[in-house]
Amino acid sequence: MISFGLTDEQEVVREAMREFAEQVLRPAGRPADEASELPADVMQQVWDLSLTSTQLPESVGGGGEARSPITNAIILEELAFGDAGLGLAAASPGLFAFAVADFGTEEQQKQYLPAFGGQKFHAGALAVLEPSPVFDVTNLQTTAEAKGDSFVLSGKKRFVVMGDRAEHFLVLARSTNAAKTGFGAVDAFIVPRDAAGLSVGDVELNLGMKAVPTVSLTLEKVEVPAANRLGGEEGIDAARLIAGTRVAGAALLTGLSRGVLEFCIPYAKERHAFGEAIAQKQAVAFMLSDMQVEVESMRWLTWKAASQLEQGTDATKAAVFASRYAATQAMKIADNGVQVLGGHGFIREHPVEMWYRHARTLSVLEGVAAV
Amino acid sequence: MIDFSLSENDQKILDYVRSEALVARKYARHYDENEHEFPPEALPEADQFPGVWGLMGERGEEDSGSSVIGMMVTMAETWGDYSVRMRKGRGVGLGNAALGAAGTPEQKEKWGHLLLSMAITEPGCGSDPSLVQTTAVLDEETDEWIINGEKIFVTTGCRADGVVLWATLDRSAGRAGIKSFLVEKETPGFVVAHKEKKLGIRADDTAAYVFQDCRIPRGNLLGGKEEIPKQGSGGFRGVMKTFNMTRPMTAAFGLGMSRAALDFTREQLEEAGVDLSYGAGVHGLSAAAAKFQELEALQEAAELTVARAAWMADHGMPNNLESSISKAKGGSGVRTITQGCIELLGAMGVSRDHLLEKWFRDVRITDIYEGTGQIQHMIIARTILDYSREQLS
Numbered sequence: 001m002i003s004f005g006l007t008d009e010q011e012v013v014r015e016a017m018r019e020f021a022e023q024v025l026r027p028a029g030r031p032a033d034e035a036s037e038l039p040a041d042v043m044q045q046v047w048d049l050s051l052t053s054t055q056l057p058e059s060v061g062g063g064g065e066a067r068s069p070i071t072n073a074i075i076l077e078e079l080a081f082g083d084a085g086l087g088l089a090a091a092s093p094g095l096f097a098f099a100v101a102d103f104g105t106e107e108q109q110k111q112y113l114p115a116f117g118g119q120k121f122h123a124g125a126l127a128v129l130e131p132s133p134v135f136d137v138t139n140l141q142t143t144a145e146a147k148g149d150s151f152v153l154s155g156k157k158r159f160v161v162m163g164d165r166a167e168h169f170l171v172l173a174r175s176t177n178a179a180k181t182g183f184g185a186v187d188a189f190i191v192p193r194d195a196a197g198l199s200v201g202d203v204e205l206n207l208g209m210k211a212v213p214t215v216s217l218t219l220e221k222v223e224v225p226a227a228n229r230l231g232g233e234e235g236i237d238a239a240r241l242i243a244g245t246r247v248a249g250a251a252l253l254t255g256l257s258r259g260v261l262e263f264c265i266p267y268a269k270e271r272h273a274f275g276e277a278i279a280q281k282q283a284v285a286f287m288l289s290d291m292q293v294e295v296e297s298m299r300w301l302t303w304k305a306a307s308q309l310e311q312g313t314d315a316t317k318a319a320v321f322a323s324r325y326a327a328t329q330a331m332k333i334a335d336n337g338v339q340v341l342g343g344h345g346f347i348r349e350h351p352v353e354m355w356y357r358h359a360r361t362l363s364v365l366e367g368v369a370a371v
Numbered sequence: 372m373i374d375f376s377l378s379e380n381d382q383k384i385l386d387y388v389r390s391e392a393l394v395a396r397k398y399a400r401h402y403d404e405n406e407h408e409f410p411p412e413a414l415p416e417a418d419q420f421p422g423v424w425g426l427m428g429e430r431g432e433e434d435s436g437s438s439v440i441g442m443m444v445t446m447a448e449t450w451g452d453y454s455v456r457m458r459k460g461r462g463v464g465l466g467n468a469a470l471g472a473a474g475t476p477e478q479k480e481k482w483g484h485l486l487l488s489m490a491i492t493e494p495g496c497g498s499d500p501s502l503v504q505t506t507a508v509l510d511e512e513t514d515e516w517i518i519n520g521e522k523i524f525v526t527t528g529c530r531a532d533g534v535v536l537w538a539t540l541d542r543s544a545g546r547a548g549i550k551s552f553l554v555e556k557e558t559p560g561f562v563v564a565h566k567e568k569k570l571g572i573r574a575d576d577t578a579a580y581v582f583q584d585c586r587i588p589r590g591n592l593l594g595g596k597e598e599i600p601k602q603g604s605g606g607f608r609g610v611m612k613t614f615n616m617t618r619p620m621t622a623a624f625g626l627g628m629s630r631a632a633l634d635f636t637r638e639q640l641e642e643a644g645v646d647l648s649y650g651a652g653v654h655g656l657s658a659a660a661a662k663f664q665e666l667e668a669l670q671e672a673a674e675l676t677v678a679r680a681a682w683m684a685d686h687g688m689p690n691n692l693e694s695s696i697s698k699a700k701g702g703s704g705v706r707t708i709t710q711g712c713i714e715l716l717g718a719m720g721v722s723r724d725h726l727l728e729k730w731f732r733d734v735r736i737t738d739i740y741e742g743t744g745q746i747q748h749m750i751i752a753r754t755i756l757d758y759s760r761e762q763l764s
């Protein structure tokens with residue numbers, strides 16, 4: 001049955017997240033971007049909302065609620081509506097924890113998840129992207145070679161969100177077992193920060209989302225025990241893992257775009273030129289109506305992919321549609337957001353210049369649009 | 372609960388409608404090239420197809436709402452062809468929708484069985500219907516309205532049994548003076564002047580009407596309210612409400628055809644060896660595959676805005692904004708999609724050996740009638756800015 005109806009619980013969560021985003025994330029976003037630093041108090045406040053732990057099993061200290069990609073998409077849109085950078089940082093523990101919850105063996109869950117059910121913010125990191133500009137997730141250059149009872153990882157990763165502080169990295173690598181291709185060849189390995197042969201680079205300096213620390217990893221024959229292969233002998237459903245990150249990215253981009261729209265509406269009604277509000281000029285009004293059309297389009301594509309993930313059907317195609325569409329439209333919306341403000345849009349006093357940088361960065365950083 | 376899957380019943384209905392549509396498609400080219408023939412009431416194959424209504428009856432809790440499935444059935448129909456149907460329904464003209472929305476119970480009873488066209492547009496006015504020049508003057512002695520004026524671009528204007536037209540009682544009253552009247556064919560003074568030749572949807576007859584001292588009974592004013600409201604345009608707005616379902620429906624007409632264009636393009640590209648599989652990033656795709664998937668995503672987005680507007684209608688939510696969003700998105704989307712499909716297939720795309728060039732022509736109307744894309748954007752902008760017509764026009 002085709003339905004756009006939120007459950008009562010989702011309505012409540014959405015309302016609460018919207019309030020949090022407006023009151024906490026929005027005001028903290030600009031200073032964090034200027035300082036290129038994640039505000040620890042804000043991160044702890046986010047942590048206290050138990051966004052990640054709620055959907056982890058009770059056995060590891062989680063809330064035991066069913067994993068819900070739809071609810072997460074709703075939450076991520078709201079967080080990014082407040083601030084895309086802080087929103088991504090808030091969501092980042094889930095990149096690691098949900099992957100372990102979804103694909104990990106019982107031992108792996110027992111070993112790595114309890115930290116995410118604790119009282120203190122716990123960073124998690126997923127290493128997907130690589131330095132080459134022609135990155136393709138189905139053809140990773142980072143390799144994993146089976147060697148006795150362990151795997152040897154070699155390659156380079158970039159844009160690893162929260163990599164400056166994560167204790168473990170979930171590293172995606174291509175199995176050198178020639179029988180496997182495409183997503184089937186993609187495995188994930190839990191690599192401890194202090195593994196021999198792993199070097200963690202300095203925090204990267206990026207165009208936007210500057211509050212979010214990202215690092216590069218160099219893996220030089222890093223040997224990890226076979227027990228660190230996520231999902232054990234069965235491995236992971238990499239297509240599903242990637243579809244999940246794409247949907248998350250699309251949800252963040254939707255929130256960012258809605259933020260631009262809702263900021264521009266009152267601005268354009270107040271700002272006057274040639275005897276009337278600029279919003280009364282069709283050239284401006286139609287930029288806004290177009291934003292409205294596209295924010296909704298992005299959201300429905302995101303929800304559709306999320307619901308397929310939730311129902312356990314193949315969401316690959318829907319996730320590709322959602323993430324690519326969202327990346328294109330978010331860029332256009334942020335671009336027009338600057339245009340609506342004119343010269344003021346170029347000045348750092350207003351958020352639109354930051355959102356313009358965020359939009360361009362997020363679609364790459366999340367490892368979504370490009371992968 | 373948010374859900375985008377189809378129930379078994381939904382799927383059965385859509386599969387069935389598509390099977391009919393595929394048959395109808397065989398006749399599409401004929402009626403495109405023979406513009407002055409009308410598709411038959413029923414195709415020769417109709418006796419093998421029992422019709423969808425039997426399947427529609429069995430709907431339950433787990434099935435999509437009636438407006439949602441209605442939109443999807445519409446898309447499945449035009450996926451075959453815009454104009455040719457296994458069976459032509461009677462009484463489903465645009466004027467019938469107006470009669471349903473504005474007519475008194477007696478009027479609905481009296482004219483409900485007729486096929487009614489809708490005539491608003493005139494040579495001098497389209498997007499701005501408040502400029503309607505056609506007049507209706509009451510002859511108190513005979514209790515008749517006398518209609519004078521010209522109407523153009525009347526859909527199903529030739530085949531219709533009658534028309535719902537907009538005429539003004541008082542030009543100086545603007546919108547408030549405009550009323551809907553029902554005029555039956557064969558009424559003296561009502562002439563179908565000619566049939567238009569068009570870019571696309573050629574099997575659909577589009578007519579021009581002339582009314583010259585055309586007298587109709589006083590009771591033919593739809594809704595029966597003869598007085599001109601003093602302030603605002605409440606009555607007019609009532610008339611405009613008709614469009615809340617017709618706008619997503621119009622988008623659905625176009626999206627069925629753009630879906631057909633995508634399906635054809637996919638077949639041809641795959642046959643030519645282009646890998647269209649999903650999952651790889653843009654760097655893992657050929658330029659053709661990347662472009663194709665971009666068009667597919669656009670189709671999905673547009674279809675979802677239609678579903679959204681319909682879902683809201685099913686739940687009794689006001690959907691004025693969402694109706695315009697779906698019409699704007701669908702109207703521009705189908706242009707981009709069909710243009711892009713031809714770009715992808717090159718010479719094959721423009722050849723009349725295939726239907727793609729026809730779909731390209733047929734979908735172009737989507738962004739024009741039932742309010743152009745610009746008019747939809749104006750409605751959207753006014754709504755989100757909380758502006759009146761005077762503040763943004």
Ligand SMILES: Cc1cc2nc3c(=O)[nH]c(=O)nc-3n(C[C@H](O)[C@H](O)[C@H](O)COP(=O)(O)OP(=O)(O)OC[C@H]3O[C@@H](n4cnc5c(N)ncnc54)[C@H](O)[C@@H]3O)c2cc1C
Binds near residue numbers: 282465488497526745
């Ligand atoms: C095949 C076909 C079937 C039709 N069927 C019917 C029917 O059954 N009944 C009926 O009454 N009509 C029908 N129409 C008419 C149709 O609704 C009108 O053509 C349409 O509303 C546009 O009006 P117009 O052609 O006068 O264009 P115009 O109003 O002259 O518009 C020309 C251009 O100006 C733009 N424009 C106009 N006003 C504004 C504004 N305020 N802001 C920005 N841009 C603006 C328009 O978007 C358009 O791009 C049909 C038309 C066609 C082609």
